[in-house]
Amino acid sequence: MSKVKRNLFIAVPLLSLLVSGCGGAGNAEKEPAATGTGTDAEQAVTIKLSNWYAKKMDNWDIVIAEFEKQHPNIKVEFASAEDNNSNEYYKKLDLAVAGGDDLDILMFSNMTFLSQRAGLGMIQPLDDYLAKDGINFKDEYTADTSIDGKIYGLPGKSSQGLVIINEDHLKEAGLELPKDWTWDQYMEYSKAMTKKNGDKTRYGTYFHSWIQYGYVVQNFGQPVNANLTTDDGKTANIDNPFMRKSLELRLRGESEGSATPYSEVVSQKLNYRPQYFNQDTSMLVTGTFLIPETGGTDTIPASFKTVFAPLPKMKAEDPMSSNVSGDVLSIYSKSKHKDEAYTFIRWFSTEGIVLQGKNIPSWKKADLNDVVDRIIAGSKTPEMIDKASLLYVLENTKSTTAATAVPYHAELEKVLLEEFDKMMLSGQSIDDTIQHAQTKIQKIIDSKS
Structure with missing residues (x-):
């Protein structure tokens, strides 16, 4: 969780620059949507994962190592100030977009921040990718990441x-x-x-x-x-x-x-x-x-x-x-490696977040007991977390999405x-x-x- 200031939400800076830089809300959708997840095995590409987390403390090193093992033709650059401050991250992200930086995967701490930038054309809709893979979003995830009928990201933690x-x-x-x-x-x-x-x-x-x-x-x-x-x-x-x-x-x-x-x-x-x-x-x-x-x-x-x-x-x-709310992983609309970015966010939002062992995933097919065991085992003093009452709450609380x-x-x-x-x-x-x-x-x- 970020160290958020009292105002909670920051105003999005440089909106006019972002609009001109991204070409408006609709332009990303007018481009042919890239589909598929394969890459040329002989031409490994590097995708940038922009976020605010601490790599080692939050087990992103473990996640990335396993992903790269399973996908040797995709390398992941972990781009983070590692200060767990998402508000500062958003400021830097908007400046990076305005400056024309190369970006691939953008993480958001909740749908409000994503919605602000989707309206500026920064985010690539994922509907074509999901359709190609035969994925029914509602069958897969508890959180709803749709805006005006389009899916703009895959949820990580719930x-x-x-x-x-x-x-x-x-x-x-x-x-x-x-x-x-x-x-x-x-x-x-x-x-x-x-x-x-x-x-x-x-x-x-x-x-x-x-x-x-x-x-x-x-x-x-x-x-x-x-x-x-x-x-x-x-x-x-x-x-x-x-x-x-x-x-x-x-x-x-x-x-x-x-x-x-x-x-x-x-x-x-x-x-x-x-x-x-x-x-x-x-x-x-x-x-x-x-x-x-x-x-x-x-x-x-x-x-x-x-x-x-x-x-x-x-x-x-x-x-x-x-x-329920939580992190959402999206693809930058001007990414040069959209297929590879999709491959990562789909893998992380399912297998990867369970392996990470830090959060309850939004992925419905995860084994909740296994997830809880991993979280408890990864803590400094496991006996200080009462598993029975935690499982009771998780199993008996109906998840709803505002x-x-x-x-x-x-x-x-x-x-x-x-x-x-x-x-x-x-x-x-x-x-x-x-x-x-x-x-x-x-x-x-x-x-x-």
Whole structure:
């Protein structure tokens, strides 16, 4: 996960240069789509994999070595700052495109970032490749990477919402590990696990500064209208029960003193990883991407056992589900090696990501038990990851995919963040927060039509 700033999403820089450099959104589709995956065995080519990950720490060295073993006529150049900062990566990517650099495979941390660039003609649709290989996308992957009916990338990891809990704190509070719970019960658990020791407070939960956690109920668990616009992109989606519930939960955490105060999160620039692993908080709403780290890393060893609970629900009768997101691998529309790039992203999104042993794959045909075993075995302290509760959550949570946010989603989140800050820091009411954000966001939507 990248070290994202409070605004969460960056505005895409140099859009005019990108449009002129890529020739507009439709030009890539007008070119004959390359198909097939073979190359001349006597003419090995090198493809560039642009991303933000650390090669060795995230096992990309193992992945690339195995791919090149299976495909000796394709070499993979790992192009990354290795800082796990996807926001900086996007800035560099846009500059590279504007400068006419040779690019092949582009990775995106979610569909919003991909959608912004697909609209500029940067991304090659994959429909012809998939059709040639006889692949039905929905039969293969849990995530949906389509935009306006075309597939613009293959999903790698599948990140779904869940809750990680410090087992020691759970037992200390006399609580049972929840297997099905609501957001209200989540806050009750948070209050029960909050503990004061002199001037220091160990909070029951921590909500990060990302505005996603401002509308946590809506963003994490609602498959329909999960974004700040309705799914058709025409109407502001702030005035709804899920947004209201999200804001109520955040204020409840403040008033009951069971969540790390938002003022501290912002002013001290706190990060969710040290807050949890240093035991300053007892549980986090997070994604499956964090599973490997619960077994410890070189930076932060695991000193306690983590157990897992499903994402809370709005109402008790609601189904146990979570929106899924995750990395998407795409082909640059001006790549000189599209066939070879496709060969890699198809292999990685299936066999490769399982071999990597770091994440839950979006590939439906993966053996979940094997995947979990690989992730646990690859951690520093495997015994600190509770496999039974993790498998329960993964096997019993229905994966849903929210509609891709509008390309100017960053503008909308900035508006919501401003109103959210007024509520959390200056006492603005929930009603005013919702009304102001609804009105301002609708104005932006109308200006784009």
